[in-house]
Amino acid sequence: MLCALLRKSGILRMTPVDSRSDAYTRWAVEEIEASIDLKRRTLETQLPVIVAIAQRIVDTFRRGNRVLLCGNGGSAADAQHIAAEFVSRFRRERRGLPAIALTTDTSILTAIGNDYGYERVFARQVEALGQPGDAVIGISTSGTSASVLAAMRTARDGGMTTIGLAGATGGLLIDHVEVCLCVPSHNTARIQEVHITVAHVVCEIVERALFSSV
Ligand SMILES: O=C(CO)[C@@H](O)[C@H](O)[C@H](O)[C@H](O)COP(=O)(O)O
Ligand SMILES: [Zn+2]
DSSP, X not given: OHHHHHHHHTTTTHHHHHHHHHHHHHHHHHHHHHHHHHHHHHHHHHHHHHHHHXXXXXXXXXXXXXXXXXXXXXXHHHHHHHHHHHHSOSSSOOOOOOEEETTOOHHHHHHHHHHHOGGGTTHHHXXXXXXXXXXXXEEOSSSOOHHHHHHHHHHHHXXXXXXXXXXXXXTTGGGXXXXXXXXXXXXXXXXXXHHHHHHHHHHHHHHHXXXXXX
């Protein structure tokens, strides 16, 4: 009762809110600093890999081939985000570039998942849509998602360029692809943050390489 009265009058309100917001502030600083630190360590260790990925994507579009992308959870969102940058635009006014996220069609995903098992959801689409010379980007922070690994095997067998975005030392994904970004962390969220940063870097390189004279 006393507490309720004090809270109503505003006397009690400040104390718990303030101490909690101190903790929130500390946690926010810790998380953002960890993200910055991981980006720096990625720059220090993965620069040649980032360049190799950009080169493969540029070559794919130059040949007139397509880029297919897949991943689960947050990495499904990344696959869609990256495909949108290519099909719509990133920073330059230019023609659309052919890219397809294999994560978007619920009828296809549920049909394959239901009839063949979840592991086949991306591989079956690579089989149906992929052509030799296309590039398939598989995104898995753990590098162990069976659906992504199966897609990369189908891509490799079909004569496609295979690119992985992973964490730590690449898990199993590194053995399924030609080139694999390994973000040096085991924290899924942190790895995803670096994946999308690297993807934006690759988009910038692709637009400059294909659509500017410098
Ligand atoms: O976004 C997050 C966590 O940040 C989750 O949705 C996460 O993507 C899911 O747990 C995925 O299933 C993780 O798969 P993977 O990255 O290990 O292949
Ligand atoms: Zn996430």
